[in-house]
Amino acid sequence: MALKCIAIDDEPLALRLIGEYVSRFPSLQLVKTFEDAISGAEYLKTTQVDLLFLDINMPDITGIDLVRSLKDKPMVIFTTAYKNFAYEGFELEALDYILKPIDIRRFTRAVEKAVDYYRYKNKAATDETEESLYVYSEYRMVKIELGSIEYIESMEDYIKIHITNNKTILTLMTLKKVLEKLPAGKFQRIHRSYVVAVNKVRSIQNRKAELANIQLPISESYLDFIRHWKQG
Structure with missing residues (x-):
């Protein structure tokens, strides 16, 4: 059509x-x-x-x-x-x-x-599975493949989406709002400032999630993430 x-x-x-x-x-x-x-x-x-x-x-x-x-x-x-x-x-x-x-x-x-x-x-x-996310960045809409997202960082009223090859996309949004747009279970909050792609976490040690190029803290409020990650 x-x-x-x-x-x-x-x-x-x-x-x-x-x-x-x-x-x-x-x-x-x-x-x-x-x-x-x-x-x-x-x-x-x-x-x-x-x-x-x-x-x-x-x-x-x-x-x-x-x-x-x-x-x-x-x-x-x-x-x-x-x-x-x-x-x-x-x-x-x-x-x-x-x-x-x-x-x-x-x-x-x-x-x-x-x-x-x-x-x-x-x-x-229609609640079909999505493989991409659309956000506004640099005065236009940008399509981001979900598989390319490593983690998302809160910067007050903005978020910075970290994708593969050390690239970032900045958009006016909150972590709470972006989580509503992402598939439940595939992305989880681990800290007031961070959301991670669960399958991009390589290991967890001393309340830190290790990704390809960074370690992110897991705060007391989100310790359930550790159990979820181990079961996955």
């Missing part, structure tokens, strides 16, 4: 280009285009779509304000000539942020992300 999408942009040439690009993807169905944000906003109040391609700097209302006004937000891909709106897009949890002139390769990556995230959300709704 194709994702229903609309495009809103005050530049007719940009709309035609988006329409041409969308036509190349069987996974997308462009149902409507709008040259002004107000008409697009009115349409979205009565019609549900899956994906919105949206310019930001428009004369009547900005794309940022349009998204803020929506009660039921579709997935949003901002298409803009301005880099300075990236943070606002991040706050609104935009799926992606493409700079004009829009390159087909960059457009393709954004569409693939939208299709993957749509499937992810619908699998989650």
